[in-house]
Amino acid sequence: MRKSKGGAEADEVPADKSARARILETATELFYREGIRAVGIDTIIARSGVAKMSLYRNFASKDDLVVAFLKYRDGIYWQWWDHVMAAHPDDAARQISDLFASLTRRVSSPHYRGCPFINTSTEFPDSDHPARAVCRANKRELRRRLLDLARRTGARDPEGLADQLLLLMEGAYASAQNFPVRSPAPSLQGAAEALLAAQLGRQARRPVRRDARVFSP
Amino acid sequence: MRKSKGGAEADEVPADKSARARILETATELFYREGIRAVGIDTIIARSGVAKMSLYRNFASKDDLVVAFLKYRDGIYWQWWDHVMAAHPDDAARQISDLFASLTRRVSSPHYRGCPFINTSTEFPDSDHPARAVCRANKRELRRRLLDLARRTGARDPEGLADQLLLLMEGAYASAQNFPVRSPAPSLQGAAEALLAAQLGRQARRPVRRDARVFSP
DNA sequence: ACTGATAGAGACAGGTCTGTCTCATTGTCA
DNA sequence: TGACAATGAGACAGACCTGTCTCTATCAGT
Numbered sequence: 342m343r344k345s346k347g348g349a350e351a352d353e354v355p356a357d358k359s360a361r362a363r364i365l366e367t368a369t370e371l372f373y374r375e376g377i378r379a380v381g382i383d384t385i386i387a388r389s390g391v392a393k394m395s396l397y398r399n400f401a402s403k404d405d406l407v408v409a410f411l412k413y414r415d416g417i418y419w420q421w422w423d424h425v426m427a428a429h430p431d432d433a434a435r436q437i438s439d440l441f442a443s444l445t446r447r448v449s450s451p452h453y454r455g456c457p458f459i460n461t462s463t464e465f466p467d468s469d470h471p472a473r474a475v476c477r478a479n480k481r482e483l484r485r486r487l488l489d490l491a492r493r494t495g496a497r498d499p500e501g502l503a504d505q506l507l508l509l510m511e512g513a514y515a516s517a518q519n520f521p522v523r524s525p526a527p528s529l530q531g532a533a534e535a536l537l538a539a540q541l542g543r544q545a546r547r548p549v550r551r552d553a554r555v556f557s558p
Numbered sequence: 559m560r561k562s563k564g565g566a567e568a569d570e571v572p573a574d575k576s577a578r579a580r581i582l583e584t585a586t587e588l589f590y591r592e593g594i595r596a597v598g599i600d601t602i603i604a605r606s607g608v609a610k611m612s613l614y615r616n617f618a619s620k621d622d623l624v625v626a627f628l629k630y631r632d633g634i635y636w637q638w639w640d641h642v643m644a645a646h647p648d649d650a651a652r653q654i655s656d657l658f659a660s661l662t663r664r665v666s667s668p669h670y671r672g673c674p675f676i677n678t679s680t681e682f683p684d685s686d687h688p689a690r691a692v693c694r695a696n697k698r699e700l701r702r703r704l705l706d707l708a709r710r711t712g713a714r715d716p717e718g719l720a721d722q723l724l725l726l727m728e729g730a731y732a733s734a735q736n737f738p739v740r741s742p743a744p745s746l747q748g749a750a751e752a753l754l755a756a757q758l759g760r761q762a763r764r765p766v767r768r769d770a771r772v773f774s775p
Numbered sequence: 776a777c778t779g780a781t782a783g784a785g786a787c788a789g790g791t792c793t794g795t796c797t798c799a800t801t802g803t804c805a
Numbered sequence: 806t807g808a809c810a811a812t813g814a815g816a817c818a819g820a821c822c823t824g825t826c827t828c829t830a831t832c833a834g835t
Contacts, residue, residue, distance in 0.1 A: 360782065376683055378595045381822060392783040397824065454683060462735040463680040466593055466671060480736040504742035505749040512729030518679040519697040525721035532722040532753060539752040577812065598792060609813040614794065 360395040369410050373457055377407055377464050377472075404471055407461070411475040414457045418479065421447075422486065433493035434537060437506065440490075441533040444510060445526045448517045456514035483507065496540035505536045577612040586627050590674055594624055594681050594689075621688055624678070628692040631674045635696065638664075639703065650710035651754060654723065657707075658750040661727060662743045665734045673731035700724065713757035722753045 358366075367389035371380040382403060386393050400406040425443050429435040447453065454460070458476040465472055487506050491499035513529050575583075584606035588597040599620060603610050617623040642660045646652040664670065671677070675693040682689055704723050708716035730746050 374683065376681065378681075379683070382824080383822080390783095393785085393824085394826085395782055398782085403823065455680065456732075458736065459732050460680045463672060463677045464593060464595070466591065466596070468735075468738070477736050477738070480733075484737070484742070501745050501748060504745035505752075507742050508729035508733060508746060508749060509725055510729065511732040512725035512727065515673075515676050515728040515732035516697075516725060518685075519675065519694050520701070521685070521694070525701070525724050528718050528721035529725060531718060532725060535722075535756040536749060536752055539756060599794080600792080607813095610794085610815085611796085612812055615811085620793065 360389075360391045361399040363389040364391055364396050364399060364406070365409055365413060368406050369413055372407065372410050373414070373460075374452075374454055377410075377461060407472045408475055411457065411461060411472055411479075415475060415479050419482070433490050434541075437490055437494070437533055437537055438530065441509070441530040444513055445529045448513045448529075449524055449526050453517050455517050456511075459511070459514055483510070491540075494537060494541065496537065498540060502536060502540050506533055509533055509536070577606075577608050578616040580606040581608055581613050581616060581623070582626055582630060585623050586630055589624065589627050590631070590677075591669075591671055594627075594678060624689045625692055628674065628678060628689055628696075632692060632696050636699070650707050651758075654707055654711070654750055654754055655747065658726070658747040661730055662746045665730045665746075666741060666743050670734050672734050673728075676728070676731055700727070708757075711754060711758065713754065715757060719753060719757045723750055726750055726753070 364385065368380075368385050371385060371388065382393065382396065385406075386396055396406070400409060421443075422440075425439050426436050428439055458479045461472050462476045467473070484503060484507055487510075488499060488503040491502040491506070494502075496502045509529060509532055513526055516525055581602060585597075585602050588602060588605065599610065599613065602623075603613055613623070617626065638660075639657075642656050643653050645656055675696045678689050679693045684690070701720060701724055704727075705716060705720040708719040708723070711719075713719040726746060726749055730743055733742055
């Protein structure tokens with residue numbers, strides 16, 4: 342089985358921080374960049390310049406470290422969100438535009454490796470895995486905040502708009518991996534604005550329900 | 559480290575097929591449902607009732623089997639696509655509606671576990687991994703077909719519309735895992751139709767480029 | 776100077792993983 | 806019947822993984 346190439350073994354985290362902080366930072370970096378299953382405990386301790394027992398004294402297990410990694414990323418995520426929202430607190434439409442503009446930049450970075458919560462959910466299909474609870478909580482909160490935004494725009498169907506925007510965001514995250522030459526991300530902001538505009542216009546545009554034939558290969 | 563729970567060890571694939579076919583079917587099922595890294599060769603041979611050497615006589619390595627799995631799923635995918643397109647070959651707008659309606663059903667199935675190409679890309683971050691080429695090819699072809707559809711609708715900006723629809727599709731795939739209670743999928747078709755309608759209307763709706771402040775935590 | 780908390784170093788156990796090897800068995804076609 | 810290809814069964818090697826254990830070193834506060 343082809344393995345991911347291992348990186349340098351030298352310390353990459355300043356040694357003046359606590360062992361716990363060094364471990365968490367290193368794990369966050371490695372788990373995000375190379376995947377959780379692909380990164381072993383030995384790699385984390387080597388890269389953070391920490392003894393193995395220091396890891397297991399601070400985290401009960403690798404799963405526990407994974408949960409800590411996700412909670413750390415969750416914090417960063419809402420920090421980013423709040424920062425974007427703060428620019429125009431009373432203009433929800435503008436906040437949506439800003440959100441998708443910032444998201445476009447975020448997912449267009451060459452180092453971008455997708456949403457850690459989606460990625461982790463893929464790596465651990467068992468929805469009872471402790472990490473999955475953190476992933477679900479992040480997405481639930483994302484949906485809640487999008488609904489709040491949608492309501493404040495005065496959209497005709499705020500729940501529907503929120504879910505449409507949610508789908509766009511998830512699509513931006515997921516498509517970051519497989520379009521190396523020309524990312525679809527630049528179309529993101531236009532899509533969000535078109536969906537919002539469609540909900541603010543006069544004519545009621547209801548989705549057409551059609552009974553297409555079922556196909557299950 | 560918490561492990562995925564192993565299933566029954568009994569044969570689940572009819573023994574009258576060739577060893578290669580049994581292996582590929584079992585691997586396809588297991589890789590998709592439980593993830594690639596999580597499923598070992600021993601599990602595959604046990605579930606398919608095949609000797610280990612029969613596996614390695616038909617596939618050079620696990621990576622080779624993974625590539626075969628992805629090509630198999632790729633075939634199924636375009637089979638599904640062609641089936642949906644065949645209903646109204648000369649009405650691109652209707653084809654788009656049908657596509658998203660069918661997609662909604664697809665991702666709403668309780669057994670749905672996301673897009674195998676996105677999932678595999680997450681499991682193997684190294685873009686040089688042989689499996690990644692199959693994933694990229696699938697997504698490139700998806701984009702090509704969406705562009706063809708968009709052109710045939712007479713959309714003002716076919717490339718933009720195709721990428722918007724692409725983002726929606728990817729979002730539907732990615733969001734299948736983390737919204738167990740109330741999936742955003744029902745909003746999918748309405749979003750696609752609204753994006754199409756926005757491109758067929760009179761007024762030019764150009765995305766607004768705004769220089770929001772950069773935030774990199 | 777003494778104490779106690781924190782951490783480094785590394786051996787080790789027990790399990791799992793991929794991939795190889797040998798040998799016996801089955802089935803098919805001539 | 807004989808030959809040959811495909812397959813089953815299972816031991817095995819070598820690597821890697823998580824988690825435990827022991828012993829030693831450092832450093833801050835009193």
